[in-house]
Amino acid sequence: MLSFSRRSFAVAVATAAVAAAGLAGCASDSSDAAPDSPAAGAGSTATEAGSAAGAGASAAAGAEAPGAALTVKDPWVKAVDSGMTAAFGTLVNTTSADVTVVSAATSVSPMELHEMAMDNGKMVMRPKEGGFLIKAGGTHELSPGGDHLMLMKPSAAIKPGDELTFTLTLADGGKVEFSAVAKPFAGAQESYAPSAAPSMAGM
Template sequence: MQNTLAGGTRRRALAAFALAGALSTLGLTGCGDSSAASGGTPAATPSAGAVAATLTVKDPWVKAAKAGTMTAAFAILVNDTGADITVVGAESTASPMELHEMTTKEGKMVMQPKEGGFVIKAKSTHELGPGGDHLMLMNPSAAIEAGDQVPFTLKLGDGTTLPFTAIAKPFAGAGESYDPGMSMPASGMPMSPMASAAP
């Protein structure tokens, strides 16, 4: 009989504890609701798929190339905002991608990954072109023929993305190559080739 009473007391104590917890939870929820009602809004977190509305890609094009041959995409990146924007990566269904730059080493132009990405200053533009910064297609799975429309997505430092499509064009330039270990005399690289690309 004593065990039965003790068991009943224990069950009642547990029930009271559970009820107190439920009331406490309801109280916390009520606080959250009143905060929202008073105008408080939770901070928005941009998703990885959010589309950037702060950067414009102007005159994008790709150097036509055979399947498996490294090539590059170019454009003028326009930042009309009051803050710097950083392009930290790029993607394409046509090929694995890297951000690259051309730099001078021992009197020759050499290609290398762009550390820190491309920074487009506030209210300015940044040119991607042969002989300078470019979007590197490391290993196209199929030939990129003149006239092809190639999809790209830029990944920005704030977590947003910017999709665009570039047209493939034949371009000889100064005979530059995008093969590994490529180098050439520094004076042989055109720095503003946009007008030289065949339509």
């Protein structure tokens, strides 16, 4: 009986030892695998974040800035020591819809949109009724003797080489900002209508 008990006890101890070793192995496997899971999760999160950032960048790049429908090509300003002057250039509509410029502004002077027209047999400049319409995909010239952006009362002399910044407002509320350099120019002799307003010789 004693011999059987000892043999049974030895078998039990051996079995317990094998089970303990198996548990230790499982614990070791679990601890080794644990770091991989967060890392994999972090990689997935980083990929998702990168995808979201890329999508945001694409959306931002694809967004059209306000006023981008219209550009101003070759703008310039007539240099003057005093009195009224004007800005010129080519308005370019890059869209498939008509665009209308309804006003212009600059920090150095009040402004008006002007056209040239016959008045009592004489060519005069006057405010442009309804603004400047630029047809879809078309252009509109602002030139001496034609439509132009009028600086009514500059606060100081505008010398050759001076750079002025202008903002055009469109009928839909969009804004177009551009800069123009002043240069000397002697052009046609036109008067401002109504006749009570000052004339602008040399425009």
